[in-house]
Amino acid sequence: MPATKNAISLVDSVSGRIVDLVRASHLDRLPTERFMSAQFGVSRGVIREATKRLELQGMLEIRQGSGMKVVDKLHKPLSSAVHLRVPDEKTRLVQLTEVRLALEPEQARLAAERATKADLKRLQDCHQRFTLCEDLETQVLADMEFHCLIAEASRNEVSSLLMQSLSDLLQSSLSHGYRRVTKDLAVDDHGKVLAAIVDRNGDAAAKAMRDHLTHARFDLGLQPKPRRTVKA
Amino acid sequence: MPATKNAISLVDSVSGRIVDLVRASHLDRLPTERFMSAQFGVSRGVIREATKRLELQGMLEIRQGSGMKVVDKLHKPLSSAVHLRVPDEKTRLVQLTEVRLALEPEQARLAAERATKADLKRLQDCHQRFTLCEDLETQVLADMEFHCLIAEASRNEVSSLLMQSLSDLLQSSLSHGYRRVTKDLAVDDHGKVLAAIVDRNGDAAAKAMRDHLTHARFDLGLQPKPRRTVKA
DNA sequence: GGCATGAATTGGTAGGACCAATTTTATACG
């Protein structure tokens, strides 16, 4: 903790205690600031700073007049970090797509190996929703949901967290006119990914996902950077 | 912003203004809380909450009595999110390694295509440092630095941000006795990755990195999950 | 029972006081 050499600040201590409380109690709402201030024996200011920290970390949603709700949106911090690091939307989309091309074929491969029946059901339901939906906003949501479900089916929580963050970032960009209307190709591609997962064929799932993302990149008007031909 | 329906909170507004200030001025230190409170016309409490947010986002380091230093550690939030989501260290390491197996070969491939002369020099210097170092802590640092430099050389900032976060998380685990002493193999593997990057051979770089990470996984005693043989 | 209004509750903000850690300044000594 850079703030002190040895002593831990009250805000640090209290935020840790709130995390423990949330984990131990499975509450869906936290007590009020005033109550916790009395219970923990600290000022309301310290509670505020601690709870604001947890809000930023995606663990709480805080509403004036309404209280604090416990949520699980731990992917939020990455979304904002990426936003801060790469403020330009086009650049960000290019880079996110490259990262997806690395990550998602492996997610699909692992999903083919690890998906439960419930995972497959969710994927199939989502695919059907995507196939049938008409408006752009619902398309974007179903499209991203399909990808997040695959990440979940891979049984890798870090990967899933990354995918949720990427999904948030992508939804913003895709809703801003970066999407051309080629839903039918995406539906076809998703179908191939899903079929390979259902067949437990990891290689096919990875290839189908790679093909899909390559199509999506073209669809979004994002060309890969030209290959360098000069030696160092 | 869940806190209000339409109005943006002062903390939100002020934190945005501080980000703009940091970006516009290239200051390495921020003015004091009291000064900003007067300048922005808000209470010190609001400044505190705003600056604490930026500290958590990896943009500031705050020290009592000393002031606020502007830093660029935007990867920090992901590190803590992963820590919150996957508290068990062994599980986390398994999952991080899987993510690395997806991400890093592509980073190496792109680095082979995009690395500048300066990138290559840094990689070579780092590799030499790794080769010559003796103590475990320096090994871990040089090892992770090599990987982060490759991510930087890929010219993808999102990827680089991810790698920095993964590196932080890994350093913690690797320093806790998860590492067996097989530095020579890692030096050999890094050498192969570097040679492929220098040769501008993306495929070879990706393969060398995949091989390296496979070795590292074995080295760390992390076995892949058994393949499922049952159809859905 | 549904709707409108007022009261209570809960988070948001302001400001002043005081404490704790760091930096700067002043003083003493060789």
Place this chain on the structure above:
DNA sequence: CGTATAAAATTGGTCCTACCAATTCATGCC
């Protein structure tokens, strides 16, 4: 003049009280 030490100033951390803004709950009316 240079160095070490102490004191003062500065800067972040915490506490308290008061008041504002948004939401929820209770009450009254039709």
